[in-house]
Amino acid sequence: MNKVEAAVIHKLAKERHGKATVVTRDSPLGLTASVVKLVTDVHDLYADKPGKGFGRFEADEVSFPAAAILRNYLQHGTTSFVDASKVLMSVLANRASPVALATGGFVLMAHMSGDNGMSWFVVAIITNVQSTAVNEANMDVVDTVHVDMQNLRVAGRVNIGDWLGGDPDARYLGFLKQKGGVSDYFRSFLGCSELVDSAAETKKLLDELKSFAIGSAMTEPAREEFLQRAHDFCVARQRSDEPLSLESLCNAVQPDEPKALQQVLAKAKVQINDGFVPDGRVLKSFLRIKARTAFWSVDIERHLGRREGQVRPGQEVAYLLRLA
Numbered sequence: 001m002n003k004v005e006a007a008v009i010h011k012l013a014k015e016r017h018g019k020a021t022v023v024t025r026d027s028p029l030g031l032t033a034s035v036v037k038l039v040t041d042v043h044d045l046y047a048d049k050p051g052k053g054f055g056r057f058e059a060d061e062v063s064f065p066a067a068a069i070l071r072n073y074l075q076h077g078t079t080s081f082v083d084a085s086k087v088l089m090s091v092l093a094n095r096a097s098p099v100a101l102a103t104g105g106f107v108l109m110a111h112m113s114g115d116n117g118m119s120w121f122v123v124a125i126i127t128n129v130q131s132t133a134v135n136e137a138n139m140d141v142v143d144t145v146h147v148d149m150q151n152l153r154v155a156g157r158v159n160i161g162d163w164l165g166g167d168p169d170a171r172y173l174g175f176l177k178q179k180g181g182v183s184d185y186f187r188s189f190l191g192c193s194e195l196v197d198s199a200a201e202t203k204k205l206l207d208e209l210k211s212f213a214i215g216s217a218m219t220e221p222a223r224e225e226f227l228q229r230a231h232d233f234c235v236a237r238q239r240s241d242e243p244l245s246l247e248s249l250c251n252a253v254q255p256d257e258p259k260a261l262q263q264v265l266a267k268a269k270v271q272i273n274d275g276f277v278p279d280g281r282v283l284k285s286f287l288r289i290k291a292r293t294a295f296w297s298v299d300i301e302r303h304l305g306r307r308e309g310q311v312r313p314g315q316e317v318a319y320l321l322r323l324a
Contacts, residue, residue, distance in 0.1 A: 004031055004039045005119075005149060006081040009108040010089050012096065012125065014104035020093040024086050038147065039110045044123050046155045046176065050246035050266040051274040053187065054171040055165070055194040064191025065091060070121060074111075085109045088123070088189075095189040102185055104156075117161065124155035125189075153178055156190045171195055172212050177274045202234070202282040204270040205244075209253075212264050229253040234278040243275040 007029045017283060029035045040170045057067035073084035074105035089107060096102045105125040113119040129148035132141050155176050162172035177183050187194065209230045213223040230253045237244045246265050250258040265272055 001099050002040060002043065002090050002112050004036050005032065005111040005113055007035055007039050007108065008082055008189065010085065010107045010109075012089070012092060012104040012107050014093075014096055014102060016103060017100045019040065020096040020102070020104060022089045022093050026082065028082055030237070039108065039112065039122070041149055042108060042126065042152065042155065043110070043112060043120070043157075045152045046122065046124065046148060046157060048263050048266050049176055050250065051177045052174050052266070052271075053177050053192070053194045053196075053273055054174045054271045055192045056173055057169060058191045058212070061150040061191070064188070065225050066189065068189040070158065075164060081111060092186075092189045095185045099185045119160040121158040121160060122155070123157075124152060125186075126152065152176070154186050154187065157292070158190075158193070165256075169307055171193045171271055174271070183279055194273070195240070196276050198276050199279040199282050201273050201276040202279040204247075205234070205265075205278075206230075206282070208268050208270070208272065212261060216300045226253055234283055238280050238283060241277055243277055246272065246274050249271045 008025055008027075009029060011023040011027060013023060058064040061068045067080070069084050069087050070092070072079040073081060077085075077095055088109065092107065096104075105127040108122075108126055110122045110125050111119070112122060128145050129149050129151075130143065130145055133144045134140070137140050153176065157174050159170075159172040162170040173190060175183065175187050175190055175192055209227065213226050216223070218226060230249065233249055233252050234244065236242075247258075247262060250261040250265065254261045
């Protein structure tokens with residue numbers, strides 16, 4: 001079970017087209033049951049969302065100081081948690097001010113650890129929402145305010161162990177992506193150098209889709225139709241040179257229950273970046289069987305999900321991502 005080591009909330013005040021200012025706390029939040037639940041819920045929501053970008057801290061820590069600020073707290077111990085969070089707030093306000101459509105909210109920052117030795121620094125912008133509730137004592141309807149957990153849009157997370165462990169290939173920094181580029185200022189605040197290799201991302205996605213299909217309760221024809229829809233969706237994005245949205249993919253290929261697939265892709269250990277353009281060569285590699293020896297070679301084009309009579313006479317028929 002994850003443990004909250006420290007948490008604080010500051011306020012980023014900003015209206016659309018306006019300049020950002022900050023209101024800060026001078027002490028960390030007491031780790032009450034309510035605070036722990038809020039931090040845990042935000043962390044879980046972040047983990048469950050598929051639309052994320054992954055990368056590492058920018059090497060230029062003068063222009064992108066978040067890494068140096070966190071290192072002073074986490075590694076050197078020269079800055080307290082709250083003081084580090086205040087400096088981060090000034091960086092956030094600086095990045096948000098020029099962005100016309102960016103809005104403010106309460107900025108939750110937390111240091112978390114897990115039983116498996118992992119630890120994270122989590123930051124998210126949350127807002128309150130007004131609603132109504134029934135008073136159980138007298139059955140009256142009353143106004144109430146609660147944190148809007150359904151619309152978490154801006155959040156990021158640093159895997160502290162992977163970062164400080166020094167693995168040059170680790171993608172230890174992630175953030176939620178938003179349509180329209182509104183999340184760009186938050187990525188800049190984190191100092192995230194997003195690492196996207198379209199070929200690698202395409203292969204990871206297809207492998208995860210195959211694993212999902214194999215592990216599901218689908219019949220074999222249903223699995224083949226699922227993979228056909230996924231392949232067609234990817235090909236359409238590749239041909240139009242359009243970034244692929246994992247959420248849109250899930251809605252298209254699993255329309256009756258997209259959340260299940262969204263969670264699988266979101267929690268995949270391979271960390272699939274949202275917003276990459278599928279690689280045509282990787283897509284084609286799943287459409288062909290190639291083998292060669294000194295005496296013969298074979299090159300068979302696969303036709304996924306094609307019904308009998310839809311393939312021209314003489315064509316070989318096989319299946320993309322053939323399931324055992």
